[in-house]
Amino acid sequence: MVNKKKKPNIIKENKNLPVPASSLEKYLAEISNYKILTKEEEMKYALDYRETGNVESARKLITSNLKFVVKIAVEYQNYGLNIMDIIQEGNLGLMKAITKFDPTKRYRLISYGVWWIRAYIQNFIMKNWSxxxxxxxxxxxxxxxxxxxxxxxxxxxxxxxxxxxxxxxxxxxxxxxxxxxxxxxxxxxxxxxxxxxxxxxxxxxxxxxxxxxxxxxxxTISNEKSNSLKEGLEKAFAILNEREKYIVEKRLLSDDQETLENIGKKFDISRERVRQIEKGAINKIRKILISMDIKADF
Structure with missing residues (x-):
């Protein structure tokens, strides 16, 4: 029997990552130096981290997606909280996603990671608002x-x-x-x-x-229920195609919900067809959640 090597804590091991400073422009300039990984490169580093716990591979995955975290974080900048703090929470969500990511499912890290990034940011906002x-x-x-x-x-x-x-x-x-x-x-x-x-x-x-x-x-949703829901959503998201993932993200996950018309233009389909795809994707997600005995609250 092969003993799996315990993975190091990538949050502790990546202490030297750029930390959001007093200036958003300064931070953006710093993270702009990091290369965006190709799908093949991402697969290589993700598999390496999953199988060996290689911290350097985890670091490659983190730095490649820091700009995406900022993109999500700015959607929450109107809550009266420091944007740098929000970005930092999003980065922690990204790191958590990497520890859970299964590259053999063939979808991109950020398609999976967006759930964790938003969860960490929203939890931060909830804690800091009355x-x-x-x-x-x-x-x-x-x-x-x-x-x-x-x-x-x-x-x-x-x-x-x-x-x-x-x-x-x-x-x-x-x-x-x-x-x-x-x-x-x-x-x-x-x-x-x-x-x-x-x-x-x-x-x-x-x-x-x-x-x-x-x-x-x-x-305060219990940790057990929250973890079950996240696991269910991960499984459900994995079975969606790229168009379904995009529609679910823009229609259900984004604070600034995109219209059916705009999505239709992007994919060159009618508003009604977008509505049908959205409904179908929701049904797929709901079935997965129900099969796991998780209440589908949408």
Whole structure:
């Protein structure tokens, strides 16, 4: 029986990677020096790392995709957080993806890695925004991400508050009441969940939230459930063709959702055909998740 060599921690081993500095331009200039790997080169380094744990091969995979991480990170720059911190979290997601990546599945690393990059960035945002701002239910968390993107489209000072809410409501397909409530959450003053509920009381705000009802379970998804979902999505994504992957990414994973019309133009197909492909891809993903006894929440 062959004993597999334990892989080193690539996050610790790659301490000398470029770290997002005080200037985005400076960081971009630094990472622009790294070569983008061909599919064949990526396969070679990925197999080497998977089979031997070669840190240098992992480093090649990381540096080749740093520019892609930035591309994803800038989509989240309107959350009031430092863009360099967001990029760094995305880089950690990329490293995690490399440790899980199976090059024998024949799809590109970044097609798989985008799930981990977004997961790490979104988790970072969730940790740094008040739970009161984000909300406690899954629907509220989805609205939180969508409204941040849509606000820039309409919040130009030329609309009344109600007209502004109406535009967002129509765009995001949710009620004006939900828009109004989320806008109030997001504009409210943040506070520490370790603060006392009232001056002189010993119960903290986090304890107060936890003692209410089951809604606290919606705030922090258990690691076990989260890992199962990621595993299911990995398997599901592996069976999609390149066009399906693109549509799923642009329609379901991106904060700035691409229209059916734009995707149709890219592939020279009708809007309805794009809709059909999207529906088919979702069904494929759902079947995989259901087969793994994972609730398909879309």
């Amino acid at each position: 739970l009161i701002k984000i909300g406690t239910t899954q629907a509220q968390r989805k609205l939180f991400y969508k409204i941040r993107s849509a606000k820039n489209k309409y919040d130009d000072g030329n609309l009344t508050r109600e007209e502004y809410y109406g535009k967002l409501s129509s765009d995001l397909k949710v009620s004006i009441k939900e828009i109004r409530e989320m806008d109030m959450r997001m504009s409210g003053k943040d506070f520490s969940l370790d603060d006392e509920v009232r001056e002189g009381e010993t119960q903290t705000k986090i304890e107060f939230l936890e003692s209410g009802d089951k809604s606290q379970e919606d705030i």
